[in-house]
Amino acid sequence: MDLTLYVWRQDGPDAKGKLEQYEAKNVSPDSSFLEMMDMVNEDLINEGIDPVELDNDCREGICGTCGCVINGIPHGPQEETTTCQLHMRKFSDGDSLTIEPWRAAAFPVVKDLVVDRSALDNIIQSGGYTSAYTGELIGEANNTLISKPIADYSMDAAACIGCGACVAACPNGSAMLFTSAKVAQLAVLPQGAIEAAERVNNMTEAMLNAGFGNCTNHYECEAACPQGISVKFIAKTNREFIKALA
Numbered sequence: 001m002d003l004t005l006y007v008w009r010q011d012g013p014d015a016k017g018k019l020e021q022y023e024a025k026n027v028s029p030d031s032s033f034l035e036m037m038d039m040v041n042e043d044l045i046n047e048g049i050d051p052v053e054l055d056n057d058c059r060e061g062i063c064g065t066c067g068c069v070i071n072g073i074p075h076g077p078q079e080e081t082t083t084c085q086l087h088m089r090k091f092s093d094g095d096s097l098t099i100e101p102w103r104a105a106a107f108p109v110v111k112d113l114v115v116d117r118s119a120l121d122n123i124i125q126s127g128g129y130t131s132a133y134t135g136e137l138i139g140e141a142n143n144t145l146i147s148k149p150i151a152d153y154s155m156d157a158a159a160c161i162g163c164g165a166c167v168a169a170c171p172n173g174s175a176m177l178f179t180s181a182k183v184a185q186l187a188v189l190p191q192g193a194i195e196a197a198e199r200v201n202n203m204t205e206a207m208l209n210a211g212f213g214n215c216t217n218h219y220e221c222e223a224a225c226p227q228g229i230s231v232k233f234i235a236k237t238n239r240e241f242i243k244a245l246a
């Protein structure tokens with residue numbers, strides 16, 4: 001396959017960026033999107049041009065590190081698939097691809113396709129954990145029975161890999177899907193329920209302080225999420241927030 005790429009190049013947070021055109025030649029349909037970018041970068045290095053910076057790590061769809069906007073869609077055109085798990089057979093010979101970084105006020109561009117997602121870390125640090133002593137209150141954790149529906153609900157929320165695609169997809173740049181997954185995964189468990197009110201208050205405040213927008217129910221986040229995180233967790237977080245006010 002031969003493809004024409006329009007890739008966002010930006011030297012740093014304060015530099016002006018622009019799309020540069022590159023040709024990707026003889027790309028195997030079985031190669032991953034990141035392997036295709038590796039080939040393009042090798043060509044750029046051979047030509048004495050700086051390679052395109054893009055975040056990636058596990059390349060197994062579980063670490064949440066990779067991510068770029070491909071033809072206007074965070075993580076590209078394949079549903080519930082991270083950028084690293086996207087394969088070139090999803091595209092056709094002769095296609096043009098526009099490749100951009102996550103676009104959100106809270107995610108400043110570091111370089112090219114790399115953005116600073118530490119705002120998500122700040123939300124986690126504000127309450128995405130449980131620190132309550134639970135020994136005498138609910139007994140040893142392994143002795144506490146959790147029903148299958150509750151365990152499944154919590155695990156579905158815990159599937160969030162923190163990639164930030166939901167923020168990039170939201171017209172408001174909201175991190176509500178991410179935050180709600182982190183709130184909900186703990187709120188339904190006995191160990192997490194103890195600090196639920198404090199957690200939802202602190203994480204919501206951290207989200208707003210980090211410059212993320214608010215949720216106005218566009219559902220673009222759910223559509224872009226590679227883990228299929230449901231907007232039902234946003235509803236759950238809103239209920240937790242109202243409970244915390246009581």
Ligand code: SF4
Nearest residue numbers: 160161163164166225
């Ligand atoms: S909710 Fe989905 S899109 Fe958002 S950070 Fe988590 S895994 Fe990524």
